Amino acid sequence: MLLPSPLQKLINAFERLPGIGPKSASRLAFFMLRAEASIPDDLAEALAGLKDKVAFCQECFNITTAGRQLCEICASPERDASLLCVVEEALDVLALERTDGYAGKYHVLHGVLSPIEGVGPEDLKIQPLLERVARGGVKEIILATNPSMEGDTTALYLQGQLGAYPVRLTRLARGLPVGGDLEYADQNTLLRALAGRQEMD
Ligand SMILES: [Zn+2]
Numbered sequence: 001m002l003l004p005s006p007l008q009k010l011i012n013a014f015e016r017l018p019g020i021g022p023k024s025a026s027r028l029a030f031f032m033l034r035a036e037a038s039i040p041d042d043l044a045e046a047l048a049g050l051k052d053k054v055a056f057c058q059e060c061f062n063i064t065t066a067g068r069q070l071c072e073i074c075a076s077p078e079r080d081a082s083l084l085c086v087v088e089e090a091l092d093v094l095a096l097e098r099t100d101g102y103a104g105k106y107h108v109l110h111g112v113l114s115p116i117e118g119v120g121p122e123d124l125k126i127q128p129l130l131e132r133v134a135r136g137g138v139k140e141i142i143l144a145t146n147p148s149m150e151g152d153t154t155a156l157y158l159q160g161q162l163g164a165y166p167v168r169l170t171r172l173a174r175g176l177p178v179g180g181d182l183e184y185a186d187q188n189t190l191l192r193a194l195a196g197r198q199e200m201d
Contacts (some may be wrong), residue, residue: 007033017092043196059132061108061125063090073097073105082139086129086145086158088112091183101191104142107132113157121157127156129158133165134183140168142197147174155190170197 003011007029012026031179032040057064064071071077073093083104087093088111095167096102109124121127132138143158157170173196182190 032144056108060106061090061128062106062112063094068200075155078103081127081137083142084132084138084142085141086144087144088151088154089183092146092181095190096187096194098186098189099194101194104140109145109154112145112148112154114150124154126158126161126194130161133162133167136168138165140170142170142172142194143200144182147172155200169200172197 010029010032010047011022011025014020015022017025020028022090026129032043035094053066055064055066055068056062056075057074058069059074060071062071066073074138083105085102086097086098086107086109088109090108093106093108096106107125107129109126109129111119111124113119113121113124133141141158141162145156155171164167172193185193
């Protein structure tokens, strides 16, 4: 069946989103078609200019408001610059901030190493991390990638890369659900994982 092109275009756009297959894409598109106008209108408004209004911090690659060089955390003099927490995604920063138990700074990798998906070190914000550490002042780096196979592989790779610098390397304590995402862990579990972090050997 040939669909009107605006509808087909919407289905194609949804299909390009992570975790959305052709079936879900069609379902979402038809939902938008039938929904009251405010739903597609609000979505369109939220999407329009998203890339112009939001930017990435030039220091830690967390999200920030466009036009600002640094995110709020990097710009804050209250945060401990000698402690860095390396996470996969900006959502992990949010999860750790919600615990109210971390006073250091962050570095967002924007993914994990994944040979299967063709993600190599050059695809992540690893080089800027090494440059940051080379500038000095960092005493401890918490490798807080997710407790998954890719997360562990990435932490091991970073351990190798960071071994040349005089910094303490730690990993979040076990207790986070294996294969789970930091962003879904509850605050107490995250706090315990932070407090019980262990030296990497
Ligand atoms: Zn930042």
